[in-house]
Amino acid sequence: MSMASDSVKRVGQEPTTIWNRFSIRTKRVIWAWTFLALPILFYGGIRFYPTFQAFWLSLTDWDLLRPAKFVGLANYQSMLSDPVFWRVFQNTFAYLIIGTPLSLLISFVIAYYLDRVRFMHGFIRALYFLPFLTTAAAMGWVWRWFYQPVPIGVLNGFLSVLGMPQQTFLRSPDTALVSILMPAIWAGLGFQVIIFIAGLRAIPSTFYEAARIDGLGDWAIFRKITLPLLKPTTIFLVVFSSIGFLRIFDQVYNMTTNDPGGPLNSTKPLVLMIYQTAFSSYKMGYAAAQTVVLFTILLVVSLMQLWVMRKR
Amino acid sequence: MDGGGNITTEGMTLDFAGQDHHWWREALVRQFGGAPYTDDYKTVTYDDQAGVDALKFYTDLQTKEKVGMAGFMDEGQAAFRAGLAGMTIDGTFRLGSFASNSFKWGVTELPANADGVRSNYASYFANCIGASATGEKLEASEKFLKYVSSPEAMQIWLKVVGELPARKAVALTDDNVADPIYGPFLKGLAYAHTTQFVDEAGQRQTAIDMVNRVLINGDDPKASLDEAAKQEQAIIDDAAQ
Numbered sequence: 001m002s003m004a005s006d007s008v009k010r011v012g013q014e015p016t017t018i019w020n021r022f023s024i025r026t027k028r029v030i031w032a033w034t035f036l037a038l039p040i041l042f043y044g045g046i047r048f049y050p051t052f053q054a055f056w057l058s059l060t061d062w063d064l065l066r067p068a069k070f071v072g073l074a075n076y077q078s079m080l081s082d083p084v085f086w087r088v089f090q091n092t093f094a095y096l097i098i099g100t101p102l103s104l105l106i107s108f109v110i111a112y113y114l115d116r117v118r119f120m121h122g123f124i125r126a127l128y129f130l131p132f133l134t135t136a137a138a139m140g141w142v143w144r145w146f147y148q149p150v151p152i153g154v155l156n157g158f159l160s161v162l163g164m165p166q167q168t169f170l171r172s173p174d175t176a177l178v179s180i181l182m183p184a185i186w187a188g189l190g191f192q193v194i195i196f197i198a199g200l201r202a203i204p205s206t207f208y209e210a211a212r213i214d215g216l217g218d219w220a221i222f223r224k225i226t227l228p229l230l231k232p233t234t235i236f237l238v239v240f241s242s243i244g245f246l247r248i249f250d251q252v253y254n255m256t257t258n259d260p261g262g263p264l265n266s267t268k269p270l271v272l273m274i275y276q277t278a279f280s281s282y283k284m285g286y287a288a289a290q291t292v293v294l295f296t297i298l299l300v301v302s303l304m305q306l307w308v309m310r311k312r
Numbered sequence: 313m314d315g316g317g318n319i320t321t322e323g324m325t326l327d328f329a330g331q332d333h334h335w336w337r338e339a340l341v342r343q344f345g346g347a348p349y350t351d352d353y354k355t356v357t358y359d360d361q362a363g364v365d366a367l368k369f370y371t372d373l374q375t376k377e378k379v380g381m382a383g384f385m386d387e388g389q390a391a392f393r394a395g396l397a398g399m400t401i402d403g404t405f406r407l408g409s410f411a412s413n414s415f416k417w418g419v420t421e422l423p424a425n426a427d428g429v430r431s432n433y434a435s436y437f438a439n440c441i442g443a444s445a446t447g448e449k450l451e452a453s454e455k456f457l458k459y460v461s462s463p464e465a466m467q468i469w470l471k472v473v474g475e476l477p478a479r480k481a482v483a484l485t486d487d488n489v490a491d492p493i494y495g496p497f498l499k500g501l502a503y504a505h506t507t508q509f510v511d512e513a514g515q516r517q518t519a520i521d522m523v524n525r526v527l528i529n530g531d532d533p534k535a536s537l538d539e540a541a542k543q544e545q546a547i548i549d550d551a552a553q
Binding site: 144145148149150151152156160163165166171172173258259260262263264265276280281282 | 514
């Protein structure tokens with residue numbers, strides 16, 4: 001029988017399958033793509049598909065109940081003519097423009113000097129890092145109580161003990177945004193300090209020694225060595241904290257639940273507006289249009305920062 | 313007041329984000345001779361003199377009469393629970409958290425105006441069966457609905473949860489009406505109105521902003537009221553599409 005003789009002839013060899021006809025190189029590529037397919041499918045399914053879906057939804061009037069109907073750019077039109085949207089747009093950038101530079105400046109100063117402190121260095125660093133570990137919602141509520149008028153507000157209680165007038169903090173459109181921003185900056189400080197310290201330590205000490213031998217002063221060393229070599233760290237933190245401030249939500253929502261984003265919309269960021277449009281007014285299409293705007297802002301701001309701080 | 317002129321105890325809570333916006337909309341506006349909406353709740357009608365008077369009456373409680381301060385103790389209910397406010401306006405759902413108050417307290421109806429006109433706000437929920445229920449599930453849900461809407465279940469619900477019964481026969485028993493806590497709430501139901509909100513959070517926001525513009529920014533009540541009416545009408549029209 002030919003079959004029998006065939007198998008006798010091929011004893012010790014593997015049976016011929018399609019798989020075995022591939023070269024080792026091809027097999028490797030197939031394996032690699034098999035493994036890669038998993039994250040690609042995963043991200044495709046839970047990241048990219050919903051993102052494109054949101055773009056599509058922003059062109060519809062979907063309200064959860066009735067099937068979505070294509071309405072073209074109507075959502076974008078009503079957004080641009082809505083004064084609340086422009087107020088929210090302005091607030092979102094206020095969080096970014098005040099929050100990012102201020103938090104980076106404070107955390108850099110702390111990192112720069114903490115790096116030189118030897119006494120209880122680890123303990124102090126842990127104290128700075130602690131707020132970063134705390135839930136934003138819990139922190140929001142505690143600060144909300146700090147800001148209350150007397151008799152329960154700690155800050156106002158302190159002011160009146162000193163005989164000073166109470167401050168409005170969360171109750172006035174002029175002070176509310178900054179009052180919310182302060183705990184948000186404080187909460188992120190620990191993380192930024194740690195990253196800055198790591199960046200500072202990565203600068204070889206030989207550079208400093210050489211500079212000293214050449215007779216450079218402290219300020220010159222700081223400007224010519226520390227800052228330029230810290231640039232990659234700074235870029236990372238600028239992008240990271242900008243994204244954080246652009247999508248601020250927890251602090252605002254928890255500190256103003258009675259009047260979300262208030263008083264008079266003075267603290268409402270884009271994410272809170274999206275949340276309210278989607279989950280309290282059920283205007284999914286309109287909310288998706290606001291999401292597309294947020295997406296675009298995040299994209300443009302991140303790209304701009306990378307471009308400004310690029311290696312020349 | 314303390315030495316610095318700061319309020320440390322108030323006569324009544326002013327918390328428009330709580331129940332006060334209902335009080336203004338359905339009670340005060342009507343007591344000043346107006347109506348908050350047309351009967352179908354599709355058109356805002358509080359933007360007249362009665363609305364202005366009602367708004368001014370409310371904001372004057374803080375700015376002129378100085379009997380309360382919005383934002384005192386964060387929330388009105390907190391001020392009352394702490395014993396730092398003499399009166400608060402709230403619903404039956406709050407009774408549970410007031411039950412443990414460490415002082416003597418009681419319930420009464422909302423005040424009538426000089427002509428004896430009373431009004432109140434009441435909200436209710438509806439139990440329903442989903443349109444897709446069939447067969448055994450439909451039968452079971454019908455039985456369940458029949459039970460929860462029975463006089464017996466409503467009496468238990470009032471005792472345990474504190475929500476007022478929907479059936480008049482259950483609600484208006486002599487025992488319930490004579491109850492010092494539930495009695496006033498039940499009496500209030502007789503002249504209560506239910507606002508038909510299309511987006512309660514959104515419509516409430518227009519009312520909160522209306523009061524804040526007067527209390528915080530010092531705006532003219534009429535201008536603020538007109539603005540609120542415009543915004544709320546836009547929300548109602550938008551939902552009708």
